[in-house]
Amino acid sequence: MRILQALPALYSGGVERGTVEFASDLVKRGHESFVVSKGGPMAEQLRGQGSTHIFMPIHRKSPTSFGQILPMRRLLLELKPDVIHVRSRMPAWIIHLALRSMAPHQRPAVVSTFHGMYSVNPYSAIMTRADHLIAVSRCVREYVLDNYPVPEHKLTVIQRGVDINAFRQRELSPQWLQRWFRQYPQLAGKKVIMMPGRISRWKGQMDFLAMMAKLVRHRPDCHGIIVGGTEPGKERFLEQLERERSRLELTDKVSFLGQRNDMTTLYLLADVVCHMSTKPEPFGRTVTEALASGTPVAGYNRGGAAETLQACFQAGLVTPDDTTAFAETVLRLLDSGKSAIEIPHRFHLEAQTESTLKIYEQVLERRQLQQ
Structure with missing residues (x-):
């Protein structure tokens, strides 16, 4: 598969490290791995492990970030990923709006991960608009189900894996x-x-x-x-x-x-x-x-x-x-x-990768049936 992960930046933190480790595991398994972000010190590590990093300033929680919708649309049409995995709210908004202007058959599947218990508002609700949602723990799953009209079958708990x-x-x-x-x-x-x-x-x-x-x-x-x-x-x-x-x-x-x-x-x-x-x-x-x-x-x-x-x-x-x-x-x-x-085993990186890939495959199968 050709997989694009989207997050604000690649400085330090659990989300960033998890993204880089997951990307490395994807490459080892023969998938094409891309990450779009504002960049940061971990971008070099990402490239060294065989992934492609694409610089795009999609990090600001500001209306100015919507200037990235057209560049994102061009990127998606050029890259043609099978799956986009959004890991943060502003990148999710930019990708959602870029996809709306694309023909349905051109749109990749979208998976989102709730890495946190985000404040409940329309801005955060964009994370629920994906084809499938991942929660990093049971308490996050319960939080999402308590606060958003998400069907239970659309939300899967996948613990963050560690090497x-x-x-x-x-x-x-x-x-x-x-x-x-x-x-x-x-x-x-x-x-x-x-x-x-x-x-x-x-x-x-x-x-x-x-x-x-x-x-x-x-x-x-x-x-x-x-x-x-x-x-x-x-x-x-x-x-x-x-x-x-x-x-x-x-x-x-x-x-x-x-x-x-x-x-x-x-x-x-x-x-x-x-x-x-x-x-x-x-x-x-x-x-x-x-x-x-x-x-x-x-x-x-x-x-x-x-x-x-x-x-x-x-x-x-x-x-x-x-x-x-x-x-x-x-x-x-x-x-x-x-x-x-x-x-x-569920806390191991390979278990996280296997479970996430299974979600990707299921989402792509459902989309093929709907087309």
């Missing part, structure tokens, strides 16, 4: 460790408690600091690391976090590492990984990645992240918003140590 071997078949290199301890000497001999995720209030960094204050009273050998970049406009929240760290007397117990490109290694280094989002997250990718590395995860029992823990590591589930119970769970996981953690 398990990329995390499992690795060891910490002595050279990396040497550089690490030169950069962060305060972590020598410490139990590392990691909180991955961009700096954002709902990601739960405030809860992490409160939890760490309780944890270090029992285990002074623990050191927390908050790993994630600060998005434009979130600098003030980072300053609040730094003030709270100081107030809780955690300055020498918690370090902010910023954005890192060695997450697979950090998962191996960490003794426990924490997921503390203050609202239901559609899918906790960091949970699956950490567990694939053999590192235990503690997480609030809510949203898509909890679905992963329920399937893979129930020992890590914590009552939402209870930082005392969270600290107790981290203590218990530290005492248990690391061990091989079984990841069900």
Whole structure:
């Protein structure tokens, strides 16, 4: 098949990484893979893996983006994809309007993925106009069915898959460790408690600091690391976090590492990984990645992240918003140590690819019958 994925840009984040990994898997299976976006650092990785990236500024949530409707129409007529997979709302609008001006027999099938629980309004409803919808977790599926008139048969749950071997078949290199301890000497001999995720209030960094204050009273050998970049406009929240760290007397117990490109290694280094989002997250990718590395995860029992823990590591589930119970769970996981953690097949990248390809084939078959 000839498959075109559409998303705003290729910087960092779960949707972007998932798109690039899925594109790579498509190429390995002999399909033609195209991605249209504004571009970004991950576009080079995409091209290196055999996909074609097409630059188009379809990222702005602004009326100016509708200037891309005619260029998109020309692209679709030239490319003739079998399936377009839309992964975000503005690209979905541009593609929908471009397709309306094309003859029915020229239009490819359209599949959309709800990567999040989008605000309920006509702008978000465009994601329901596809031939078939994918939800990244059961909680997202329920959200869509509760808020939009979508027939259940038109919506399928496909968990975000992770390349398990990329995390499992690795060891910490002595050279990396040497550089690490030169950069962060305060972590020598410490139990590392990691909180991955961009700096954002709902990601739960405030809860992490409160939890760490309780944890270090029992285990002074623990050191927390908050790993994630600060998005434009979130600098003030980072300053609040730094003030709270100081107030809780955690300055020498918690370090902010910023954005890192060695997450697979950090998962191996960490003794426990924490997921503390203050609202239901559609899918906790960091949970699956950490567990694939053999590192235990503690997480609030809510949203898509909890679905992963329920399937893979129930020992890590914590009552939402209870930082005392969270600290107790981290203590218990530290005492248990690391061990091989079984990841069900549906969380593997190949399972995601196979399930998605099956959706593509079913949609194309239905369209052929209708023509």
